[in-house]
Amino acid sequence: MHDIATIYKKVKKIVKTYCSNIFNDECNTRFYPNKPSMNDLEIICLALAGECVNIESECLLWSKIKTDYSKVFKNLPHRTSFNRRRKNLREAICLITRQISTLLIDNVVESETLIIDSIPIDICKLPREWNSNQHRRETDEVKAAKGYNSTLKTYYIGYKLHYITNQHGIFRDLMITAANVHDIEYLKLLSYEDIHLANKTLLGDRAYLSNTIQLKLFEELNLDVSIPYRRNQKDFKKYSYENKIVRKRVETVFAQYVDEFDIKFTYSKSFNGFDIRINTKVCAKTIKQLYNFINEKPINHTKHAFAA
Numbered sequence: 001m002h003d004i005a006t007i008y009k010k011v012k013k014i015v016k017t018y019c020s021n022i023f024n025d026e027c028n029t030r031f032y033p034n035k036p037s038m039n040d041l042e043i044i045c046l047a048l049a050g051e052c053v054n055i056e057s058e059c060l061l062w063s064k065i066k067t068d069y070s071k072v073f074k075n076l077p078h079r080t081s082f083n084r085r086r087k088n089l090r091e092a093i094c095l096i097t098r099q100i101s102t103l104l105i106d107n108v109v110e111s112e113t114l115i116i117d118s119i120p121i122d123i124c125k126l127p128r129e130w131n132s133n134q135h136r137r138e139t140d141e142v143k144a145a146k147g148y149n150s151t152l153k154t155y156y157i158g159y160k161l162h163y164i165t166n167q168h169g170i171f172r173d174l175m176i177t178a179a180n181v182h183d184i185e186y187l188k189l190l191s192y193e194d195i196h197l198a199n200k201t202l203l204g205d206r207a208y209l210s211n212t213i214q215l216k217l218f219e220e221l222n223l224d225v226s227i228p229y230r231r232n233q234k235d236f237k238k239y240s241y242e243n244k245i246v247r248k249r250v251e252t253v254f255a256q257y258v259d260e261f262d263i264k265f266t267y268s269k270s271f272n273g274f275d276i277r278i279n280t281k282v283c284a285k286t287i288k289q290l291y292n293f294i295n296e297k298p299i300n301h302t303k304h305a306f307a308a
Helices: 004-018 040-052 058-068 077-088 090-107 184-189 211-221 243-260 273-294
Strands: 115-123 143-147 154-166 173-178 202-205 224-226
Touching: 004 040, 004 090, 004 273, 040 077, 040 090, 040 273, 090 115, 090 173, 090 273, 115 184, 115 211, 115 243, 154 243, 173 184, 173 273, 184 211, 202 243, 211 224, 224 273, 243 273
Parallel strands: 115 202, 202 224
Antiparallel strands: 115 154, 143 154, 154 173
16 A cells, blocks of 8 residues: 555656656756756656655655665665755646646536635644744745634644635645735735636635625636625625535545645745645645546545555
């Protein structure tokens, strides 16, 4: 079930088959003056395989590969080099995710309904708020901050993952912000350039309630943002039961990320490291969905999709 070599080969076959346009003839995303020990395709697939077997620690992954799979990964680079190159390949990983999710949508029944929500991810405990500088250095593009987790009714230090999926659980978009950023800020950043969200209905909770933003998105993207009314609103209307049921899909997706990919646990020490881990997990789940679709299995039964 956790055979890294077998899973690596399956992931590599899928990426090479459906995302070959991302790589050149040498399976790299750019020209290297000195040929690397592993090409970009192999680096990405190894990172995805590590996420598929839920190995959070790179030290553990390297130790396991060198101990059990030394004959399979003969050209394994130094762990530091792998980590640096994986961060530099962020755009390629995101592009793979988008291409595969689009492929799934084109072949599965296309959904006119999208769901948006956010999940809190902490990077350190509250007692370490003042003596930890992880994710809060000057070089971090987005610095971790103190936010409130309304589900657990407690404060935490970390980030928010804003996530958009369709009603079949297929990825559409995401953004990572500091924990103290309000959910509505994500909607403010959407514009006419986000054509993959155009002509849809977007379901969300009351955190995304804003008549101004809803009107803007409708004018630019023809995106109908459907949010439950607050009970004290003068024009209050009861939210449809069907939309409540559909909106639960994003909660299921978050539960899968927590259980299958340990998305709330990260050993990164900077935002770049955190960002690439999140995007790699999303890419791994999307590839598992495609693998299930190819093998005529329910696309969201991903936990044991690569069982070997």
